[in-house]
Amino acid sequence: MSATLNWGILGASKFAREHMAPAIHAARGARLVALATSNAAKAAPFQAFCPDLRVHEDYDALLADPGVDAVYIPLPNHLHVEWASKALQAGKHVLVEKPVALKAAEIDGLIALRDSTGLLAAEAFMIAHHPQWLQVRELIKAGRIGDLVHVDAVFSFNLREAGNIRNQAALGGGGLRDIGVYTFGGVRLATGLEPDTLAAAHVSWSGTGDGKPGGGVDLLAHVTGRFDGFTYSSLTSMNMAEYQRISFHGTQGWIELRAPFNAGVYDQATLVVERNGVREETRYPGVNQYVLQVEAFGRSALSGVGYGWTLEDARGSQQMIDRVFLDASATEIRPETRADV
Numbered sequence: 001m002s003a004t005l006n007w008g009i010l011g012a013s014k015f016a017r018e019h020m021a022p023a024i025h026a027a028r029g030a031r032l033v034a035l036a037t038s039n040a041a042k043a044a045p046f047q048a049f050c051p052d053l054r055v056h057e058d059y060d061a062l063l064a065d066p067g068v069d070a071v072y073i074p075l076p077n078h079l080h081v082e083w084a085s086k087a088l089q090a091g092k093h094v095l096v097e098k099p100v101a102l103k104a105a106e107i108d109g110l111i112a113l114r115d116s117t118g119l120l121a122a123e124a125f126m127i128a129h130h131p132q133w134l135q136v137r138e139l140i141k142a143g144r145i146g147d148l149v150h151v152d153a154v155f156s157f158n159l160r161e162a163g164n165i166r167n168q169a170a171l172g173g174g175g176l177r178d179i180g181v182y183t184f185g186g187v188r189l190a191t192g193l194e195p196d197t198l199a200a201a202h203v204s205w206s207g208t209g210d211g212k213p214g215g216g217v218d219l220l221a222h223v224t225g226r227f228d229g230f231t232y233s234s235l236t237s238m239n240m241a242e243y244q245r246i247s248f249h250g251t252q253g254w255i256e257l258r259a260p261f262n263a264g265v266y267d268q269a270t271l272v273v274e275r276n277g278v279r280e281e282t283r284y285p286g287v288n289q290y291v292l293q294v295e296a297f298g299r300s301a302l303s304g305v306g307y308g309w310t311l312e313d314a315r316g317s318q319q320m321i322d323r324v325f326l327d328a329s330a331t332e333i334r335p336e337t338r339a340d341v
């Protein structure tokens with residue numbers, strides 16, 4: 001294998017077209033060489049910035065391409081484990097979109113395949129590679145805000161497309177799987193801790209039925225919990241105005257990230273620290289966390305250095321999602337009804 005990692009993408013999704021394909025194209029030590037799609041119109045925007053791109057008509061053909069070293073998988077959630085497994089079995093490193101699986105136990109097979117093949121397999125949790133999160137982790141570890149007392153995370157957007165896969169339970173849709181990975185993974189990334197307790201304070205579901213999770217996808221989820229030394233609250237919603245924040249409250253100060261998850265897209269990444277009435281702000285103009293993710297993946301795949309977000313890390317966030325769904329299923333919850341979903 002050369003010093004450059006040659007990438008292929010399974011599927012011409014909007015997210016791949018707008019974010020990950022350009023990131024692979026721009027990243028040092030990476031080259032986008034192949035795309036799998038049977039739709040020539042969908043391939044055209046990729047070929048516009050990567051004219052020598054090989055287009056395969058099906059996923060298996062791309063996995064059989066000897067010129068592809070690594071595969072990025074942006075397929076619908078319910079297909080992630082299947083095609084990540086096939087990619088590893090085909091001898092390819094694999095970066096799979098979040099959530100990597102629909103259940104934590106499903107990740108165990110990928111971990112076993114990763115270990116048996118010696119290949120790199122990881123979830124595309126891009127925030128783990130953004131310097132604002134690395135700084136938050138160091139500030140907390142150094143006691144900059146004293147002892148951590150409470151963490152509060154919010155991530156919302158208003159999805160009005162009835163046919164969107166996020167609105168389809170059979171395809172692994174719902175807010176927690178789409179954006180809960182960030183509100184859950186973010187607190188774990190920053191603190192290095194796992195929750196002791198976790199509860200679904202309130203969940204609203206799409207559709208009609210008996211008010212249980214089977215009635216649709218989660219549109220809104222308010223989750224509370226406790227970690228070792230601090231309490232936790234998160235709110236995810238697919239039917240609220242676009243907003244995202246995460247704050248860490250300590251005994252001597254607080255830290256806030258104002259574009260914690262979609263830095264550079266939602267807003268400019270800004271880290272605010274206040275201690276003893278003195279406030280400091282750090283901004284990160286021009287930082288592309290998708291490019292940083294691709295470069296980190298390439299370094300790990302080519303040289304064996306550690307990667308910033310392992311399958312075990314992804315499993316921890318999925319365990320939190322599983323626990324919330326289990327708690328919600330044991331509670332009688334009124335389903336949310338909307339005319340546009």
